[in-house]
């Protein structure tokens with residue numbers, strides 16, 4: 049079943065077309081890779097799908113509770129409420145808050161006991177707080193971050209901060225998760241561990257994931273299907289073995305062949 053449908057999406061920045069007539073269709077439960085040389089338009093594409101930028105042209109549809117909704121032009125928080133979460137290329141945690149609070153903040157946008165219950169601290173409020181804490185610890189456990197739950201986020205090693213970013217995005221209970229270079233700056237051991245984690249959350253939460261990644265080991269090992277951008281245009285789409293042998297892709301990466 050189609051979860052996300054993108055029709056001819058375009059973004060112009062003055063004279064530069066960062067994303068040019070890109071169309072794609074993502075099925076529920078897929079793990080998709082989005083690759084391309086530096087400046088190809090990958091992050092801009094994520095920004096268009098998550099409401100950070102408004103498209104110059106094109107449409108985006110997302111399936112919410114069985115209904116197809118048009119989400120292009122929507123505000124970031126509306127898109128997040130509909131079930132799309134993301135991480136950023138640069139870490140954007142609340143550095144002075146604890147690890148667990150970084151996760152719980154994400155959950156509060158999703159699970160709210162209501163103003164009355166929160167104000168008067170009713171049983172519904174405590175039940176909801178208890179559930180939030182329990183779920184936050186479950187996510188931290190998957191990412192092997194339980195032991196540091198009380199540390200300030202900024203004091204975690206770099207690799208753990210990147211993992212915490214994913215946990216925080218997961219906390220909104222998304223149906224679709226965009227990961228922007230999750231393995232950037234990680235050593236080979238860390239990125240291999242992250243690869244396994246991405247596969248695990250994909251299966252355990254039946255989560256649809258779109259991954260921007262430069263590390264080809266990660267991309268080729270985890271992604272079921274891959275889209276390739278170059279200068280804002282989609283130049284290829286296919287399973288990893290097709291992409292690895294695609295002449296256009298090889299030319300885009302190696303140049304001039």
Ligand SMILES: Nc1ncnc2c1ncn2[C@@H]1O[C@H](COP(=O)(O)OP(=O)(O)OP(=O)(O)O)[C@@H](O)[C@H]1O
Pocket residue numbers: 061064066084085086087088089090091092093
């Ligand atoms: N806000 C902006 N204003 C003007 N130009 C922009 C803006 N954001 C991105 N661009 C330009 O759009 C093009 C695509 O950039 P984008 O960051 O989307 O590429 P990318 O594929 O994510 O690159 P990288 O792999 O290096 O992160 C680049 O030429 C970039 O300079």
